Amino acid sequence: MQSLLAIENLIGTGAYGAVYKARWGGQPVAAKSFFHSQSDLYEKAIQKETSVLQRLRHRHIIQFYRAHEQDGHIFLIMDLAEKGSLASVINTKSGGGKDLLLDWPTKTRLAHEMARGLEYIHQEGVLHRDLKSANVLLTRHMEVKLADFGLAQVRQSMSTGASISYSSAGLVGTLRWMAPELLLDKPKYSSKSDMYALGMVMWEMAANCTTPFKDQPNNVVVLALVQDGRREVLPHDTPAQYRELVEQCWHQNPACRPDASESALMVHDELTDEGRALSDVESALHSLAIAESQQSGHVGRLPQTNDLVVSLFCTQAQEGNLDAQLFLGWIYSHGWGGVVKSVEDSLCWYRKAAGRGNATAQLTLARMYELGQGVEPSDVEAVTWYRKAADYGNAEAQFSLGRLYDYGRGIKEDIVDAAQWYRQAAAQGHVDAQVKMGSWCSLGLGVERNDVEAVNWYRKAALQGNATAQNNLGYMYHAGQGLERDDVNAVAWYRKAAEQGNADALVNLGVMYYHGHGVDQSYIQALGLYRRAAEQGILKAQHCLSSMYEDGLGVEQDYVEAVFWLRRAAEQGDPVAQHNLAKLYLKMEGESPHITLMGQSVEQDHAKAVYWLLKAALQGYAPAQSHLGSVYASGIGVKQSDIVAVIWYKKAAAQSDALAMFNLGCFYYHGRGVEQSYAEALAWHRKSTEHGNEMSPRNIGYMYQVGQTVEQSQVEAVRWYLVAAERGDIQAQLLVSEAFFQGDGVQKNVDKAFRWCRKAAEKSDVDAQLQLGRMYLEEQNDAEAAICRRELYRYDTIPGQQDRVAQGLRSEEDGEKDGQEETRSPRSRCEEIPQRTYAGLEPAGIVVPTHSGAGRRSTFETSGSPPHHVGLCVH
Incomplete structure (x- = not known):
């Protein structure tokens, strides 16, 4: 079964973890994961945030749904704030151009909503303790949602709104937003310290800057300035009341700062007519969420109005007209026609209509219960009303009921029942249900897998203009799933979805242009499509774009730009x-020229290297885990630790990483970080060999050669050396060459000996060239031996090879002098070649898996390279 949680893109990082845009059963959500899994800190961070979020339900607090475990990580599933953080909005608008979104009425309204959120959590006995613009999220309607309660604290005393708490663990929060009383030896946390932070966030909006005291990089100096009463400077055009509130929040004495409720009133009075108009528009979109409790037994009143239309509906509603009762509910919820908004009256009229079988009213009540709009949230009640409306044939209710069965909210999770309700809604033309049925039929979720039916559902939704369905239909055409493969039709549907800005379709259409599938090949077109998707934050597109700049396809080769897009993908969590x-x-x-060229765009920095390795490793990426093990083994950028190295190697080996298995074999052989065990070493090298590693067979061969945990056998040793040699291991190729030349463990074969030695020499290996020269001398071929000698002089220019070349040449010169002093047979001179033994029983160090068949690009792994499609977008 496909996982309910599908991670899409990284949104940002917080105190203890990262937040991702994701889909929970197809619905957009935010999913927060935590760093340092399997640690006490990890457990406490989860418990801390969930315990706070579970008790908070308010319009201006991010909605928490549940904790969910997947792939060894725990995710907190929350509402998605589509606009991202207030900090990101400020940074976007302060980068140049007119500040369209954050005009003064908007800034004032946002401050009002933040104050309302703080007022609520303070009443609930919670201190935020890390309020800043990065922790203030905005919905698509620019409504405030306070978030990131990882550092929040629940007060033991509720006696006063400004009760003080002391942090036994020391200072928590973000220094430049902290009140002066928090910068003492014993920080004194209170609701008034949250109010100081509110003043700092209001300053951020006013100044269009998210870094207080930006010109002072030293935090110690900033601390001293704040304790001395110094504050940031507000812009000259700051409205008077806005300025007054900020300055009050910044008061040195916490007792002189306003409460959150006082701040909310102050900033509300500052709203201009324009601001009120904007606030009213957004309130209309969320009108039912403004009430926090429901009065039981309330009887729906008739509105006092002079509006003739409203009066007519009042009369009809009193006479029992269902449509009129429904409309009165809507009038009260939206304040239309001069009627004062009233959630209580709205609910009463909706219930009247719903109780008499009006499906629209039943659907409305279900949504109110699901979202907690004017009533106490209740998934069970939501299921009841969705079912009533669904039984009346309401397609939206059928889809929503399927969704609750899908998620197991308010009812036992049952994807078969979910699929039945989705199918009923889809049959009525509900486009989201049609897309859902398409993906479920394709995956076999809740229904028998049926690609033909999946295509039919995708086509229905695609013809209604749904971009996801259009993209998925294009994929089905390209993959030949459910119909005959047709790249021309695939391109046509990808193009329709791409024209609507669908990011997956942009990537897939780019792939078609890259390969010339169903369209004339054009790297330029592919590059443009990848760029559009990359700018939307799509990781695969960023990979593709980086690759094309790196290779100069459709654009002039540009390593700086290639690294830019690589970094973008990394910063988003890839x-x-x-x-x-x-x-x-x-x-x-000693790395490839590719690393050198790409590396021109960054300064060598081991600390940053470890940071990014850790980021990737904590996501369970095996090559990074293996690489991190080698970093700890060699002590590059971290304190050397064989024990930690073994931990990371084992994590990677559990995912079948061959290099990690090889290194574990080496560590067990030498007893590094583990108790020495030749048997364990042999076992890990066998596993590594099974997974394609080229060095492990050579090490197994050595263990047979010397008889470590296995019966000594030169024949078996040569057999394993041959496996490694065929996989390209240079040392093994030389060992095989020597074995054939000497007839040691294998029938003597000089031709094969020369062939294997030449293979190694072709890779510019000094030892191979020395061995080849000595073999020619042994065979009395002085001309070829002289050529090998000249090659050695050429290798003297290769970095890191000079010492080996000089040693090899001295060895040959000594051999020539010995030949002048006494007559020696070529055979005896050949015997001076050092016997090659096990050369691989050392950790690979910072050796990373290569990308097979990638040529010069073998240093880099690829994920999302141009040849591959995104695949189906599952809802």
């Missing part, structure tokens, strides 16, 4: 990009 970026920061000696 583990492959994070791992590749770490390699650039390492700039490892």
Whole structure:
């Protein structure tokens, strides 16, 4: 069964974890995960935030749904704030151009909503303790949602709104937003310290800047300034009451700062007519959410109005007209026709109509109960009213009832029942239900897998203009699932979805142009499509764009731009990009020219390399876990620790990472970080070999050669050396060459000996060239031996090879002098070649898995490279 939670993009990082845009059973949500899994800190962070969020339900507090465990990580599922954080909005608008969104009425309204949120949590006995613009989220309607309660504290005493709490763990929060009393040896937390932070956020909006005391980089100096009573400067055009409230919030004495309720009233009075108009529009969109309790037994009143239309509906409602009762509910909820808004009266009229079988009223009540709009939230009540409306044939109610069965909210989770309700809604033309049925039929969720039926549902939704369905239909055409493969039709449907800005379709259409499938090949077109998707934050598109700039496809080769898009993908949480970026920061000696060229855009920085490796490793990305093990093994950017190295190797090995298995074999062989065990070493090398590692077979061969935990056998040793040699291991190729030349463990075969030695020499290996030269001398071929000698001089220019070349040449010169002093057979000279033994029983160090068949790009893994499609968008 497909997981209910599908992670899409990284939104941002907080005190203890990262927040992702995700889909929960197809619905957009925010999913917060925590760093440092399997630790006490991890457990406490989850318990802390969930315990706070579970008790908070308010219009201006982010809605928490549940905790969900998946792939070894725990996610907190919350409402998605589509506009992101207030900080991101400020930063976007302060980057240049006119500040369209944050005019003064908007800033004032946002401050009012933040104050209302603080007023509520303070009444509930909760202190936020980390209020800043980065922790203030905005919905698509620019409504405030206070978030990130990871550092919040529940007060033990509720006696006064400004009760003080002391932090036994020391200072928590973000220093530049902290009140002066928090910068003492014993911080004194209270609701008034939250009010100081509110003043700082109001300053951020006023100044269009998210970094207080930006010109002072030293936090110690900032601390001293704040304790001395210094504050940031408000812009000269700040409205008077707005300025007054900020200055009151900034008062040095906490007792002189206003409460949240006082602040809300002050800032509300400042709203201009324009601001009130904007607030009214948004209130209309969320009108039913303004009430926090329901008066039991309330009887719906008739509105006092002179509006003739409203009066007519009042008369009809009194006479029992269902449509009129429904409309009165709507009038009260929206304050239409001069009627004063009243959630209580709205609910009463909706109930009257719903009780008499009006499906629209039943649907409205269900939504109110599900979202907690004017009533206590209740998924059970929502299911009851959705079912009533669904039984009357309301398609929206049928879809919503299917969704609650799908999520297991208010009713036992049952995807079969969910599919039945989705199907009923889809049959009535509900476009989201049609997309849902398409994806479920394709995956076999709740129904038998049926690609033909999936295509039919996608087509119905696509013809209604649904971009997701259009993209998925294009994919089905391209993949030949449910119909005959047809790239021309695939391109046509991808194009329709792309024209609506669907990011997955932009990528898929780019892939078609990249390969020339169903359309004339055009790297330029592909590049443009990838860019549009990349700018929407789509990781795969960013990968593709980075790859094209790197290779100069459709654009002039530009490593700086390639690294830019790689970094964008990494910053959004893509583990492959994070791992590749770490390699650039390492700039490892002896790496490929590709690393060198790409690395021109970054300075070597081991600390940043470890940071990005850890980011990728904590997401469970095996190559990064293996690489992190090697970093700890070598002590690059971290304190050297074999024990920690083994931990990360084992995490990667559990995911079948061959290099990690190889390194575990090496560690067990030498007893590094674990108790020495040749048997364990052999076992790990066998596993590594099964997964394609080229070095482990050589190590197994050595263990057979010397008889460690296995019966000594030169024949078996050569057999394993041959496996490694065929996989490209240079040392093994030389060992095989020597074995064939000497007839040791295998029938002597000089031709094969030369062939394997040449394979190694072709890779510019000094030892191979020395061995090849000595073999030619042994065979009395002085001309070829001289050529090998000249090659050695050429290798003297290769970094890191000079010492080996000099040693090899001295060895040959010594051999020539010995030959002048006494007559020696070529055979005896050949025997001076050092016997090659096990050369691989050392950890691979910072060796990363190569991308097979990638040529010069073998240093980098790829995920989302141009040849691959995004695939189906599952709802």
